[in-house]
Amino acid sequence: MATRHIYAVRHGAADPFGALTDVGRRQTELLADRLARLPIDAVWHSPLSRAVSSAEIIGARLPGVPVAEAEELVDHVPHVPAEMPPAWRGFFDGYDAKEAAEGARLAGALTGRFAHPSAAETHEVLITHAYQVAWLVRDALDAPPVRWLGLTCGNTALTTIEYRDGVGPSVLLYNDMGHLPDDLRWTGFGPGVRP
Template identity: 75%
Template sequence: MATRHLYLVRHGAADPFGELTATGARQAHLLGDRLARLPIDAVWHSPLPRAARTAGILGEHLPGVPVSEAAELVDHVPHVPENPPSAWAGFFDGYDAAEAAAGARLAEALVDRFARPAPSETHEVLVTHAYQVAWLVRHALDAPPDRWLAMSCGNTALTVIQHRAGTPAALLLHNDMGHLPADLRWTGFRPGPHP
């Protein structure tokens, strides 16, 4: 039975203008070393510069593997809850129905393109953003739409989901930072203690 292996990656650490930093580049090289041991068929990335640059660095470690843009991986809010948790109320303040609908359409396109079995065995890296990783994990677990809000993702952390025909999706790893030394872990998270 063919399995679609998705290696979900949040881009490396970026500056306030959305460009990859030296830290982000170092994170991407370390992840590239890890992925080089796997039979990767393709690297897909968001159109945004921080994701495109991260994917380019991964491509340096994966000779011959195509690195391509996928519009569905762009950073967006995939779902606006009717009653957001109080901690998120300010974030969603001002989202109108048109913006919420546009985000939902992008989320549906993301799932339609990547969260399904493939006709043959494939290993694909998706370099995207925290919300898209959370949305794909939520989808794999068949969790309610609001659950994406509780799933954080570190820069260049690795999440692995498998899709096979006739079976539920399998979440193998979530937010794994084993390829990063301590000083490069937990970027992309709020300040505070981390395990």
């Protein structure tokens, strides 16, 4: 088995209907310029429009690199805790057992497809959503399932995970916004003081 390099990113900033905003398009262009310096083999994206549009922008800057949908990257809640942290009770209000089971199935499909070494050295971009990036990081760190709740992710922030045979995954970058100027950072987060 060889190293699989995963570049997991949240889509660019989008409006309430899922269309990229001007900010989201600019964020994605800057991310694409950063990714263009890497030996990318494939770009996979969620089926949701904000991820599709982000993947189209990135694909245009990576000539010859295949861009395709991966349903495992769709936005979903990957884990509903049995014992609810008080701060999250309102968020999970209304989730039933069937929805929790479907989220767990999708989370398993996500890690089953992407979170392991590959037969040949690969560099893959995953255009997805904040919860899926958090789930991949939680999985790579072998943290308890509830820990995905504390991992937030900005629009077009870059998270890099390497999967090698015989050793645990390595999280090289998490939520890196170095390609974005100050005025394009911290979108996708709630209000608060930012470093």
